[in-house]
Amino acid sequence: MKLALFNLTLGLLLTGCTVTADTPALTEQANPIIFNAVPVKGESLLPVANNALEGWLVTSEQSGLIWLTPDFQSQYQWQGHISQADWRWLNNDTLLIAALDNNTTALHLLTLDTHTGQFTSQLQVPSDIADRETVCLQQLGEHYFLFSTDARGLLTHSLLQLSPSNWQIADVRTLMIGPNISSCSVADDTATLYLAEEEVGIWQYEADSEGENGRILDYFPNTPEIESVSALPDGRYFAVATSEPVIHQRSDNNTAWPVEAQWELKSIRVASTEQGLIAGIYDEASNTLFSLDLSGAPVTREVVSRTDLLTADAQTTPVNRYGDAADDPAFWINTQAPADSLILGTDKKFGLNVYSLDGTLQQTLPVGRVNNVDVRQGIASGHGRVDIAVASNRSSQSLSVFSINQQGSVALLDNLPTRLSDVYGLCTGVINNRLQVVVNDTDGRFEHYALTIENSHVSAQLVSEFTLPSQPEGCVIDDATSTLYYGEESTGIWMRHLTTVGASPELIAGTNAQVHADIEGMDIYRFNNQRYLIVSSQGNSRFAVYALDDNHRLLGTFGIAINHVAGIDGVSETDGLAVTSHALGDDYPMGMLVVQDGRNVMPAAPQNFKILNGEKLVEFIQRHQ
Structure with missing residues (x-):
């Protein structure tokens, strides 16, 4: 199928945005963004990149997980009903994937061989007394962690124990975060967890298991119905809302790109390559997935200083009482x-x-x-x-x-x-x-x-x-x-x-x-x-x-x-x-x-x-x- 191309020249979003003392000013983007309609149906499009784009991961509530080549050719599929997913590299060829089942809210942990497109199910964890609503991964050194929120407004922070023959999950801590969390994402280099709360904004928590339990709110003045957040390792993140035809980039210098007025942006996932930033978004109004190159300079990551770690x-x-x-x-x-x-x-x-x-x-x-x-x-x-x-x-x-x-x-x-x-x-x-x-x-x-x-x-x-x-x-x-x-x-x-x-x-x-x-x-x-x-x-x-x-x-x-x-x-x-x-x-x-x-x-x-x-x-x- 030939891909449909949309050329949109995007300027500074002025209508409905205010700048407060707590909100960095918006930066104008003069370069056009090209939206590519993807010939596959699903609810989110995740770019998978190392130094370069390796492929795309599609989540579908009807079909499960679909692995696409960089030019959007469907290579392999894992049958299921997946509403959300996140990934991290296990090695140069293999992805760790955490996926959330839309029908049962069970958690699936899988691996994907990015060369062959082969999915392998490693562990399935059913929900207990409350439905899971979001899921995201974190890599910290050699360890992998998983964050999930549920219908009680409870966040669970877990350690993944990925032994070759027996994958397990060990809960590290739980936090009461409140209801209406629609999406989560972790910036690995800064150990920051981002939670999107509909009609409120983006909450920031320390993703370190030994971190403070406090939180910071990045407030959006128009109180849009924020549905999705996607963080880069360096701490920058992107957010979209179905009620606002805008792509937000939040950092020291905030940026906002408007899209077609009739669009209802339901999900966004962003990755960085040596050539720059790439993203996948889902427009609920047209039921279409799009890929896009986000304008701006190529990403150069600072080398993160790693302290010696003992165990x-x-x-x-424990002592008698909390405190x-x-x-x-x-x-x-x-x-x-x-x-x-x-x-x-x-x-x-x-x-x-x-x-x-x-x-x-x-x-x-x-x-x-x-x-x-x-x-x-x-x-x-x-x-x-x-x-x-x-x-x-x-x-x-x-x-x-x-x-x-x-x-x-x-x-x-x-x-x-x-x-x-x-x-x-x-x-x-x-x-x-x-x-x-x-x-x-x-x-x-x-x-x-x-x-x-x-x-x-x-x-x-x-x-x-x-x-x-x-x-x-x-x-x-x-x-x-x-x-x-x-x-x-x-x-x-x-x-x-x-x-x-x-x-x-x-x-x-x-x-x-x-x-x-x-x-x-x-x-x-x-x-x-x-x-x-x-x-x-x-x-x-x-x-x-x-x-x-x-x-x-x-x-x-x-x-x-x-x-x-x-x-x-x-x-x-x-x-x-x-x-x-x-x-x-x-x-x-x-x-x-x-x-x-x-x-x-x-x-x-x-x-x-x-x-x-x-x-x-x-x-x-x-x-x-």
Whole structure:
């Protein structure tokens, strides 16, 4: 069949468009757009491109999925009733396709060999108690994710587990987004999810499974009945509405192309090639699919900087309640049986928890709103050497002191008052054979105490006081050098010698493009007789590693991503952390890193702590030496 050609010279759309302070100005497009009527029936036309156009994917509620060559020759068909679909490359020849059945709202996952046109069904997932209404895919590194919305107004974010013989879907999180969502699309490079809500606009969500749950509305002044949204990897997106004969491009410079007044645009899908942008649209009024070249300069993608990503090997039992609760961990080393060592973790809404190394909850002490905790072992007392944990307790503005016996049982000894009004961060050390505690206040004040333990009685002597200009929290004491490292959340990391009278503090590392405020938890890892300061960069959910013995040089940062094999989610917005290089049995010969997870998902649960094998930290250090 010969293709019908429509030549439309398109100018700036003036009627019905307004520019507000929140809406970038429209850009005029002087070049014509050529619409090619496609000789195949369907409800959406998806261009499939790598560096060049590879073909077209048609969804049809009557026929299913149809694969077309670049010149629109039908090559292969998968029978069904498909209302929506999305795709991502699995490799240079194979597409991953997510398709939504119009009759049953079941989800179909398929592969397509773009050379042969052969479809292969991999997995079918029926709807549960609510019909699915939209579906879209995301690729993040080596992982593939799926987003779907349903008739309840619920968004489900899922991880696709694409093993060669057994495809599965694991739900990561759910969000209540409201009804009337007509379409969704993800910009992979910016990890942004776009949702089209009819007669409202386009909602933007973070597509990162560890991202914020907030949203931003891109408002359309005429409140058109938006039916479809299509995002490019760089974050630009396109939208159409059946009630408005316009193609919208939304970015820093918005563009609007008018079409024939009688057209009712139902769907749009856009892809980028080295030659420019190509699109497929569906006009419901004429029941016709069109392909088109969108005028403008060729797309040049910026190289996206990828942070090193590690994965957790285990995780602790969640804390009791939702909210900002879990905060700071510490280790108790079982010197007789290192694999039976323990992790202490604060629940700042409840008390102190004790976990085994596999994350199982062993003991819980409802002692109040303890914020930070630290452990020192072999402390001299009236009855020989004892193991002691100290926590900052915001319920009583005190130091909660705990004993730990040889079996790892933890018991509260006493609460020692401080002079602070809002105790916050805390760390311990052993200097001159005496237990030292440094505790801070949210207003920037620090108090340094020396503790004395006689039998079950504990007393504290104030040694010194100092301040920071703004809020601190995390700190660590290097016993061997009597040095305190401590964070100022908005500024960076300070160093102070605790045994030098009148010593001036030194800012050894500031926030920068890699390390963001807030600076939170920190601890020291030892490897090959070198010290490495591990710091939580909460603002970008990363962890910074500093070589303390190499002039505090920043080796780099890493994130903690989903471990899809173990079913453990990634890590975001970490408060406290603890690290040890002590061998903890056969599973952890190079020690362990434990970090608080600010958003516990897959499935959604109260906060917890994630556990990483120290070997992964060693590998990171060696790569960045």
